[in-house]
Amino acid sequence: MTSHPTVIVSQAGPVRTLTMNRPQRRNALDAHLVDALDRELTAAEADPHTRALILAGSGRSFCAGADLQYFLGLHAELGSPITFLRRVSALVTRFETSPLPIVAALHGHAVAGGLELALGCDIVVAADSTLIGDGHIRNNLLPAAGSSVRLPRKVGDAMARWLALTGALVTPDQLAATGWIHTVVEQDQLSTAAHGVAAELARHSGPAQSRFKGLLFDLATMDPRQGLAEELDVFDAHWASNDVPASLAAFLDRKTKTPKPIPSN
16 A cells, blocks of 8 residues: 555555644645645545545644645735635545545544544544634634535534634534534544444445435535435436346345244243
8 A cells, every 4th residue: 555745545454544644733734735635535436445434643633724834835925825725625525525435533633624624524533532623713714624614514503603703622522412423432442443433334335325425415505305306316316327126136035035033932
């Protein structure tokens, strides 16, 4: 397995892990890291043996947001970091729309752009000591990689407003009731827990899973009536192109061959 200097790639069966590797900067996002993640996502999607991804961070944090020194350099050179932020936003949308299910493994800090990366993933597993938040307003910034759109959907409007308008950092336990975080574990159990979740997702991989994930993205932004029609259209296309009847027949055949338990008196 190859690796990029800013992204370490590892494979365990059908699960591939992309580990952001700028530990000296708490994996803060710059163009090199964003481009590396984009390339490695493309490579994972093209690999028929990869059926689920984990996004993780090396060192002390998952990702502490955008590299603010890099921001200032872009300001000096271009007058604004907006071109770079369009690339970050596109990357997060790629995570959300990828045919592969993606697990975010959070530790240390998942703040601002780091939170936005996690919001683009399908499932979130977090170490219990992780600090999570939007945090943009602490530096007089606004989100530009989807936090204002995804955060209310993922954690609910009230919690989203608190995180957005105070810049507060909270622990995973404080977000547990929202349902956004799938599992909270001790730090030394994070990798094992993330791989367990990713392996379960990989076990159910296939065209149905990929299309269902696409529906979840599309329908989130549609009028409900349009969404219901879209759901039916995608079902029909999937049924026609993936021999669903054969899958159902095989399931029913297995069911009829399974002996029924004899009731005890």
